[in-house]
Amino acid sequence: MKYETYMRGIRVEEELPGVGLKRLKKMLKKCRSEPSSHHETAASSSAAGSVRCAGHCSVCDGSFFPSLLGEMSAVVGCFNEKAKKLLELHLASGFKKYAMWFTNRCHKGHGQLIQQGKDLVTYAIINAVAMRKILKKYDKIHYSKQGQEFKAQAQSLHIEILQSPWLSELMAFYMNLRRSKNNEAAMELFGDCTLTFDDDQPTLSCNLFDSMRVDICLTCSICLDTMFDPVALSCGHIFCYLCCCSAASVTIVDGLKSAHHKSKCPLCRQAGVFPNAVRLDELNVLLSYSCPEYWEKRTQLERVESVRLAKERWESQCRAFLGI
Numbered sequence: 001m002k003y004e005t006y007m008r009g010i011r012v013e014e015e016l017p018g019v020g021l022k023r024l025k026k027m028l029k030k031c032r033s034e035p036s037s038h039h040e041t042a043a044s045s046s047a048a049g050s051v052r053c054a055g056h057c058s059v060c061d062g063s064f065f066p067s068l069l070g071e072m073s074a075v076v077g078c079f080n081e082k083a084k085k086l087l088e089l090h091l092a093s094g095f096k097k098y099a100m101w102f103t104n105r106c107h108k109g110h111g112q113l114i115q116q117g118k119d120l121v122t123y124a125i126i127n128a129v130a131m132r133k134i135l136k137k138y139d140k141i142h143y144s145k146q147g148q149e150f151k152a153q154a155q156s157l158h159i160e161i162l163q164s165p166w167l168s169e170l171m172a173f174y175m176n177l178r179r180s181k182n183n184e185a186a187m188e189l190f191g192d193c194t195l196t197f198d199d200d201q202p203t204l205s206c207n208l209f210d211s212m213r214v215d216i217c218l219t220c221s222i223c224l225d226t227m228f229d230p231v232a233l234s235c236g237h238i239f240c241y242l243c244c245c246s247a248a249s250v251t252i253v254d255g256l257k258s259a260h261h262k263s264k265c266p267l268c269r270q271a272g273v274f275p276n277a278v279r280l281d282e283l284n285v286l287l288s289y290s291c292p293e294y295w296e297k298r299t300q301l302e303r304v305e306s307v308r309l310a311k312e313r314w315e316s317q318c319r320a321f322l323g324i
Helices: 003-010 021-033 037-047 058-091 094-104 110-142 146-156 165-181 184-188 241-247 281-290 292-322
Strands: 192-198 201-208 212-217 230-232 238-240
Touching: 021 058, 021 110, 058 110, 058 146, 058 165, 110 146, 110 165, 165 192, 165 201, 165 212, 165 281, 192 281, 201 281, 230 241, 230 281, 238 241, 241 292, 281 292
Parallel strands: none
Antiparallel strands: 192 201, 201 212, 230 238
């Protein structure tokens, strides 16, 4: 399916941001058609063993990358927001669910939820493919590796859509629906989605459209065990909730919102990622059903640790109040 055809189809019902693939290709075509000194310099640099663009092209410096950066940010923001709303509706109960149905002016059954999840995943993957193709074309035209460097930069800026924690939540959402409802329609969401435990190392895997594969490791990098009560930091990395509290030097009583703005992610070392952390409830449900014995044992340990920390916090506040 061509990118423009797909985006034209989904925009019939709702205007969604996307990568301006056609416009970006025109930029590159114009750059290639103009015999400027930067192409000559790039060619000579390539012959000399250098792989970097000369940096004198207005397309490189002023139009192409800033435009692509803005479009990717809009796509990821849209995907995250819609995935969050969909999953909130699925997990809501009681009055909250009825209120959300009333707000959305429709009653969304499992079939509609599955279709929305499928549409969201398709939207994410096709934009990810479009980004990779245009960056590959850029490198081919400019005899450079700046396209690949930009891709790495996009990952560090958390606008690489395949790194979004909401993608793992959608995968868990699909598997939970398949388990709870035994619904054949759910099989259409992903071609092949599995949770495997190789040497006790859990991995959430998915083949997407026979062209891309996503593997998400569900081992916490702090405790080196299967994630328990997983949370995603604003940088996109996922850890156990208790491990996050420990890394942020806060108690579970205070929560991650009380973390200092200079506290850094244990993996990427980005600061200020704890206050906006998100609980991954669908992933939590999936793991609890997939490894019940481990989950029960970990629940007991976490409960004991929570009581201990709460007791220490209470005693500390009492001593402070009494001036001891």
